[in-house]
Amino acid sequence: MLGKLWGKNMNEYTIHSKKMIPLDRSNVDTDQIIPKQFLKSIKKTGFGPNLFDSWRYLDSGFPGQDNSSRKLNPEFILNNKKYEGSEILISKENFGCGSSREHAVWALQDYGIRCVIAESFADIFYNNCFKNGLLAIAVSRDSLKKLFLLSERVENIHIDLVNQVILDKNESVIVKFEIDTFRKSCILEGLDEIGLSLKYTENIKHYEISSKKLTPWIFE
Amino acid sequence: MPRTLYDKLWDLHEVIQREDGTYLLYIDRHLVHEVTSPQAFEGLRLSGRTTWRASSNKATPDHNIPTTDRELGIDGITDEVSRLQVTTLDDNCKEFGIEQFDITDQRQGIVHVVGPEQGITLPGMTIVCGDSHTSTHGALGALAMGIGTSEVEHVLATQCLVAIKQKNMKVEINGLPDKGVYAKDLTLGVIAKIGTAGATGFAIEYSGEAIKSMSIEERMTVCNMAIEAGARAGMVAFDDVTLNYVKGKPYSPSGTDWDKAVSQWKDLRSDESAHFDKVIEIDASELKPQISWGTSPEMVIDIDSTIPEPKSSSESRALDYMGLKTGMRPQDIKLDQIFIGSCTNSRLEDLRVAAEIIKGNKISKDLKRAIVVPGSGLVSKAAVKEGLDKIFIEAGFEWRAPGCSMCLGMNPDQLDEGDHCASTSNRNFEGRQGYKGRTHLVSPATAAAAALEGHFVDVREIVG
Numbered sequence: 001m002l003g004k005l006w007g008k009n010m011n012e013y014t015i016h017s018k019k020m021i022p023l024d025r026s027n028v029d030t031d032q033i034i035p036k037q038f039l040k041s042i043k044k045t046g047f048g049p050n051l052f053d054s055w056r057y058l059d060s061g062f063p064g065q066d067n068s069s070r071k072l073n074p075e076f077i078l079n080n081k082k083y084e085g086s087e088i089l090i091s092k093e094n095f096g097c098g099s100s101r102e103h104a105v106w107a108l109q110d111y112g113i114r115c116v117i118a119e120s121f122a123d124i125f126y127n128n129c130f131k132n133g134l135l136a137i138a139v140s141r142d143s144l145k146k147l148f149l150l151s152e153r154v155e156n157i158h159i160d161l162v163n164q165v166i167l168d169k170n171e172s173v174i175v176k177f178e179i180d181t182f183r184k185s186c187i188l189e190g191l192d193e194i195g196l197s198l199k200y201t202e203n204i205k206h207y208e209i210s211s212k213k214l215t216p217w218i219f220e
Numbered sequence: 221m222p223r224t225l226y227d228k229l230w231d232l233h234e235v236i237q238r239e240d241g242t243y244l245l246y247i248d249r250h251l252v253h254e255v256t257s258p259q260a261f262e263g264l265r266l267s268g269r270t271t272w273r274a275s276s277n278k279a280t281p282d283h284n285i286p287t288t289d290r291e292l293g294i295d296g297i298t299d300e301v302s303r304l305q306v307t308t309l310d311d312n313c314k315e316f317g318i319e320q321f322d323i324t325d326q327r328q329g330i331v332h333v334v335g336p337e338q339g340i341t342l343p344g345m346t347i348v349c350g351d352s353h354t355s356t357h358g359a360l361g362a363l364a365m366g367i368g369t370s371e372v373e374h375v376l377a378t379q380c381l382v383a384i385k386q387k388n389m390k391v392e393i394n395g396l397p398d399k400g401v402y403a404k405d406l407t408l409g410v411i412a413k414i415g416t417a418g419a420t421g422f423a424i425e426y427s428g429e430a431i432k433s434m435s436i437e438e439r440m441t442v443c444n445m446a447i448e449a450g451a452r453a454g455m456v457a458f459d460d461v462t463l464n465y466v467k468g469k470p471y472s473p474s475g476t477d478w479d480k481a482v483s484q485w486k487d488l489r490s491d492e493s494a495h496f497d498k499v500i501e502i503d504a505s506e507l508k509p510q511i512s513w514g515t516s517p518e519m520v521i522d523i524d525s526t527i528p529e530p531k532s533s534s535e536s537r538a539l540d541y542m543g544l545k546t547g548m549r550p551q552d553i554k555l556d557q558i559f560i561g562s563c564t565n566s567r568l569e570d571l572r573v574a575a576e577i578i579k580g581n582k583i584s585k586d587l588k589r590a591i592v593v594p595g596s597g598l599v600s601k602a603a604v605k606e607g608l609d610k611i612f613i614e615a616g617f618e619w620r621a622p623g624c625s626m627c628l629g630m631n632p633d634q635l636d637e638g639d640h641c642a643s644t645s646n647r648n649f650e651g652r653q654g655y656k657g658r659t660h661l662v663s664p665a666t667a668a669a670a671a672l673e674g675h676f677v678d679v680r681e682i683v684g
């Protein structure tokens with residue numbers, strides 16, 4: 001798990017925020033979230049300055065560059081001062097499609113995003129989110145419309161992971177969201193997933209013994 | 221209860237269902253490349269863990285590998301950051317005892333070309349790789365899925381994947397395609413029909429007359445792009461075509477193991493009345509050569525139609541990015557570069573089809589560059605043996621060394637700003653092949669024909 005994005009104490013399982021970055025596009029692919037030249041890194045950190053690199057800057061970036069001297073694209077939403085410091089990104093359908101690069105999740109987190117809300121997510125990206133403690137919430141088109149409106153108005157919202165609801169400033173429910181138990185507990189408890197699976201070592205070994213009899217060529 | 225091919229592959233590999241409802245699915249083969257693995261190996265080291273079964277992992281570098289100066293080995297990689305990633309794979313493979321076809325090995329190549337070619341990936345197996353196009357291997361009647369880096373670490377350490385069962389989708393392609401219409405056109409046609417999220421949450425089984433009559437190479441082209449329709453896995457039932465392909469491959473079973481394997485593999489097909497949650501039917505005989513005009517693989521048209529009116533803001537943006545206008549014909553798109561390669565279309569058959577079209581001709585003078593990048597060292601060797609390299613070179617193509625190359629341009633092979641490229645790869649995302657580059661996804665035949673003219677043409681007029 002990257003950093004400590006979710007706390008150990010109940011009231012830290014919520015995000016109170018006035019700011020949601022409205023990325024009004026569908027099919028945002030992982031090539032856009034973090035372009036290929038930055039995948040050459042062998043680390044999990046340092047991707048934040050290059051999140052959405054080719055949309056965010058007016059030149060083509062390269063790894064190891066001093067990003068502070070680059071020209072920003074004033075039209076790109078991330079560069080709008082209004083949304084500075086936001087921990088929530090909202091977008092449209094099929095967010096995170098394309099390449100399996102987990103660097104996309106690392107880049108969002110390194111930038112400071114703790115939660116992405118979209119109409120739908122691509123499978124591999126969705127999986128990758130929860131492995132790193134990034135909350136991905138799929139909501140209906142109508143609820144999304146409301147959220148886009150609220151982000152325009154910079155109105156406070158409140159994401160409550162424990163109760164799976166997003167509330168508006170009057171604490172009334174905007175949307176109740178689905179999340180499966182395992183993924184939820186991964187975020188809430190910051191589980192060591194490998195450690196958890198290794199508790200089943202006997203089962204895996206047992207499986208291998210019978211599989212070896214049935215399909216010996218797999219083990220050669 | 222009647223089961224689908226996916227159900228059967230799943231049942232064969234289920235280790236246990238955990239209390240939280242997820243499953244541990246046993247993984248037979250894990251393919252490793254340099255981009256998505258370094259953080260996983262680092263994770264193993266940090267937690268003091270090791271590989272569960274080292275021999276199940278096979279590695280090869282492909283994404284960063286240069287396609288020139290290969291006789292220099294690792295020193296041929298001029299970009300230091302790329303070089304570090306490739307040497308990190310070398311070091312990790314040594315440390316963890318993983319077999320690797322390294323940059324100097326003739327078997328090196330794109331991981332999805334190498335696996336089937338070596339018989340490392342076989343029918344009935346579960347195969348994963350930190351790469352979304354792992355779906356390719358499903359063409360052999362296997363369950364093959366792309367995974368992220370955390371999952372790479374998990375598979376290395378436990379030989380299992382934490383998985384949730386997907387729904388079943390059948391894509392039935394009946395009828396036979398016209399001359400000039402290829403597996404690539406079929407797979408693009410499917411994506412155009414169901415959309416890039418149309419199969420999210422599903423495992424696709426491709427079936428029907430058109431699929432049955434395809435070679436394994438063609439089936440791989442189809443399954444390769446299952447992910448572009450949103451499906452993590454695409455697959456085709458085992459049949460005699462699969463059997464003949466797998467037989468005699470270096471890592472395939474032999475002797476009594478072979479007989480035993482074949483008798484089991486024969487069951488790798490969906491039962492007659494198996495239930496699919498979604499069924500899509502396509503008539504291959506109605507399909508025409510496809511070309512993508514936008515920045516998503518669903519933005520595709522028939523070669524004889526025109527660029528459509530944008531139906532959404534994404535489509536307007538795409539038109540803008542591509543520098544195209546509604547009503548333009550594919551013939552009106554002036555091309556700058558041609559790329560024949562990638563895990564979709566870089567196998568021997570693909571190169572043969574393209575070579576047949578350009579044989580004795582010259583590529584257009586208006587092109588900046590046209591390159592052919594074989595999928596592996598062995599594909600390259602076989603092509604050279606048939607003299608295909610000469611045909612390409614004489615026509616004005618550059619014949620390169622194997623790797624991912626301009627499919628994503630992590631190595632020096634990239635488009636320049638604004639370039640239009642006829643590409644046999646699988647993604648036309650913004651900047652995929654180079655900063656502000658413009659990709660048109662096509663079959664190798666269409667790419668070859670376009671190389672001769674400097675713009676798109678209907679390849680049916682050439683081969684028909």
Ligand code: SF4
Binds near residue numbers: 330646
């Ligand atoms: S050829 Fe392209 S799509 Fe295939 S593995 Fe390489 S980069 Fe990915």
